[in-house]
Amino acid sequence: xxxxxxxxxxxxxxxxxxxxxxxxxxxxxxxxxxxxxxxxxxxxxxxxxxxxxxxxxxxxxxxxxxxxxxxxxxxxxxxxxxxxxxxxxxxxxxxxxxxxxxxxxxxxxxxxxxxxxxxxxxxxxxxxxxxxxxxxxxxxxxxxxxxxxxxxxxxxxxxxxxxxxxxxxxxxxxxxxxxxxxxxxxxxxxxxxxxxxxxxxxxxxxxxxxxxxxxxxxxxxxxxxxxxxxxxxxxxxxxxxxxxxxxxxxxxxxxxxxxxxxxxxxxxxxxxxxxxxxxxxxxxx
Numbered sequence: 258x259x260x261x262x263x264x265x266x267x268x269x270x271x272x273x274x275x276x277x278x279x280x281x282x283x284x285x286x287x288x289x290x291x292x293x294x295x296x297x298x299x300x301x302x303x304x305x306x307x308x309x310x311x312x313x314x315x316x317x318x319x320x321x322x323x324x325x326x327x328x329x330x331x332x333x334x335x336x337x338x339x340x341x342x343x344x345x346x347x348x349x350x351x352x353x354x355x356x357x358x359x360x361x362x363x364x365x366x367x368x369x370x371x372x373x374x375x376x377x378x379x380x381x382x383x384x385x386x387x388x389x390x391x392x393x394x395x396x397x398x399x400x401x402x403x404x405x406x407x408x409x410x411x412x413x414x415x416x417x418x419x420x421x422x423x424x425x426x427x428x429x430x431x432x433x434x435x436x437x438x439x440x441x442x443x444x445x446x447x448x449x450x451x452x453x454x455x456x457x458x459x460x461x462x463x464x465x466x467x468x469x470x471x472x473x474x475x476x477x478x479x480x481x482x483x484x485x486x487x488x489x490x491x492x493x494x495x496x497x498x499x500x501x502x503x504x505x506x507x508x509x510x511x512x513x514x515x516x517x518x519x520x521x522x523x524x525x526x527x528x529x530x531x532x533x534x535x536x537x538x539x540x541x542x
Contacts, residue, residue: 293392294342301331302339303388307490309345310482316347343386344395344416344444362448367438367464373403375537376529379464380408380428380436384416384446385481390495396484396504397421399428400477402440403537404528405517407480407508408432412501418449425455435459437540442466483511 294302301324308315308323315323317336324331340346373379379402387394397420398410409427413420429435439461441447447465456463488507494500512529516522520535528535 298335298339299388299392301329301335302343302386302393304329305336305339306343306345306386306388306485309340309347310485314347343393344384345386362453363443364463364465366440366466367462368402368440371438372541374540376401376404376406376532377432377434377436378403378540379438379440380461381440381477382421382424382447383442383477383481384421384444385485387412387485387489387500389497389500390493392496394497394500395420397424397446398477398480399424400480401436401525401529402476404525404532404535405476405480405520406512406525406529410504410508412497412504414497416446418446418452421446422452422455425452429459435461438462438464440464440466484508 304324304327305320308320312319312323317333317340320340321331321333321336324336368379371379380399381402382397382399384395384397387396392414394412394414395416396410396412399408400406401408408431409424411420411424411427425439439456441464443465446452453463484504484507488503489500492499492503494503511525513524513526515524517525520528523535
């Protein structure tokens with residue numbers, strides 16, 4: 258519904274009423290402004306995020322049971338709503354938040370059996386929820402699949418496609434060339450026409466995870482675990498300004514200083530910037 262509301266143009270020759278009627282949107286929906294979450298809900302969301310990282314297969318019922326075991330009695334409908342707001346889903350058939358937008362295109366998963374042997378062959382992107390002392394934000398990152406190098410990231414207080422496009426464009430500015438393939442989930446941010454146009458306009462093929470298959474984009478899912486446990490939870494950022502500064506420091510260290518076990522304890526930056534030294538080869542399809 259939010260995608261349809263974005264189509265309403267106050268400068269159009271048609272009135273707001275007429276545009277809403279054509280789109281099938283109630284004017285009350287167009288003018289509605291959501292209320293901020295209460296401090297109690299923010300604390301609950303933070304704990305749900307921690308529990309999800311520890312138990313990624315648990316759905317709302319099991320998460321509700323864990324909360325009750327800790328002494329927090331909460332209605333399951335409330336848990337479901339907060340999980341949807343956060344964009345959090347268990348790694349079994351998924352719920353509402355990863356559904357593509359109305360009429361959006363879905364692409365096949367192109368990485369199965371693909372021999373990825375160098376940088377800029379495949380990039381992956383994803384969005385995660387970030388708790389703050391005074392609210393929450395969303396973080397999107399663009400990562401090189403082979404080297405695990407984070408080319409770009411952006412934060413936003415809304416989970417729309419605009420900040421995903423900004424991250425993609427920043428990644429193109431960092432890289433020597435566009436990737437052969439860009440892989441994401443089927444969320445509405447990545448199935449929007451604006452995002453798909455940004456990707457396909459540079460000659461990159463679009464690949465999308467299968468429904469409920471978090472392993473299809475597993476490397477960036479592991480990145481979220483690292484950034485939250487190593488930075489976000491430790492620093493408990495007050496607001497978006499503090500978060501942006503802190504993430505800037507963390508991603509710099511992640512790319513260039515922090516040894517990566519899967520890379521033989523080299524850094525993602527070393528693999529990305531000197532690929533021949535680490536056995537990079539052309540993409541075979």
